[in-house]
Amino acid sequence: xxxxxxxxxxxxxxxxxxxxxxxxxxxxxxxxxxxxxxxxxxxxxxxxxxxxxxxxxxxxxxxxxxxxxxxxxxxxxxxxxxxxxxxxxxxxxxxxxxxxxxxxxxxxxxxxxxxxxxxxxxxxxxxxxxxxxxxxxxxxxxxxxxxxxxxxxxxxxxxxxxxxxxxxxxxxxxxxxxxxxxxxxxxxxxxxxxxxxxxxxxxxxxxxx
Ligand code: Z5A
Numbered sequence: 001x002x003x004x005x006x007x008x009x010x011x012x013x014x015x016x017x018x019x020x021x022x023x024x025x026x027x028x029x030x031x032x033x034x035x036x037x038x039x040x041x042x043x044x045x046x047x048x049x050x051x052x053x054x055x056x057x058x059x060x061x062x063x064x065x066x067x068x069x070x071x072x073x074x075x076x077x078x079x080x081x082x083x084x085x086x087x088x089x090x091x092x093x094x095x096x097x098x099x100x101x102x103x104x105x106x107x108x109x110x111x112x113x114x115x116x117x118x119x120x121x122x123x124x125x126x127x128x129x130x131x132x133x134x135x136x137x138x139x140x141x142x143x144x145x146x147x148x149x150x151x152x153x154x155x156x157x158x159x160x161x162x163x164x165x166x167x168x169x170x171x172x173x174x175x176x177x178x179x180x181x182x183x184x185x186x187x188x189x190x191x192x193x194x195x196x197x198x199x200x201x202x203x204x205x206x207x208x209x
Pocket of ligand 1: 042151159
């Protein structure tokens, strides 16, 4: 039986640099002969991408916070079953743009839903599967928002939230990193990109074969 692959996620609030750093991580791992399955949440399967579209763009009626939480986990269940678990079982590595740490941050922190509900759904949908490593890119909210704004384009349902929402998201992420330091690596993403990428390499290196 092949060895199980590693499950790496990249997390953080608005404009922290996830999209910027994902190709860098892929290339770094490829240079170590590690072929990575790249995916994202919400999304990663046909149905989960449809759910993403509903969540990010106004579907024609307001979405309750509870429905938002349940939709996120419905998409995650599809994603785990069709993409993540099969890849890991084949010994492949998976690099996922956001995962359940984002649910704690956005639905638990941002929307102020009970963390116990997120935790129950996490156990129900994932059993004991957790990322081997979550790279948490962190910048003060104002910096992230300014970066995202400079990038241009239309704001989605989440990006249209007020600054207090993103402050709660950030607080939740930082609290999670403190609670699970063995699997959530906090990276100061306000540094120049080369320093951020150096920290990413340092976080990934202990997992290399
Ligand atoms: N969501 C949820 O609510 N619950 C969940 O469980 C999950 C998700 C899984 C998906 O958005 C939304 O779903 C997300 C939460 C919700 N909503 N929000 N917000 P997403 O993940 O697809 O996209 P995003 O969060 O909106 O990411 P982003 O705004 O695209 O940011 P980013 O990818 O982290 O940033 P970037 O595009 O790489 O960088 C932004 C700019 O900064 C860009 O111009 C870069 O060139 C620049 N940059 C990057 N790094 C640096 C450094 N180090 N210095 C200077 N400039 C930099």
